[in-house]
Amino acid sequence: MSTMIATFFGVGRLPFAPGTWGSLAALLIGWAAERYVGLWLLIVLTVISIIAGFWACHRELADKPGDDPSEIVIDEVAGMWIALLFPAIAFATRDMSMVWPGPIAAFFFFRLFDIRKPWLVGRADRRHDPVGVMLDDLWAGVFAGVATLVTAALFHVVLM
16 A cells, blocks of 8 residues: 555656656646645645655655655655645635646646755755655645745736
8 A cells, every 4th residue: 555655556657757747647636636626625635645645655665764766756746736735725715726827837846846956855855764755845845836826926917
């Protein structure tokens, strides 16, 4: 069960950039969940992915100190859903579902912060433990969500 969760039901085993595949799967599922069921489902999925992610990472990395295997993508899923919460909540305040480019911007910002690992993202990544595996992507999700809202505000206030 921990392997299934850690690889997000096998998505992490896809070839070439499994973190991007995990983020893309999270984008599609999270966007659909929010659009067709509601913001509450995205919130529930995010909380479950964080809790299950910490559990699965501890189980999968118990005998592998310092490892962050690329097939573990539950951290990307949780981080991506955190990033999606920012535009989802912003759209919910206007009584509507997320529309592009909000979720797309969140995806690109999330990948940017996950790959570049600035400040708290990099600090968490340097922990080299199961908590760090999850925490760096959670921080990347927060930064991506904020960057998405700032970009939207600049676009809508300054350019429109």
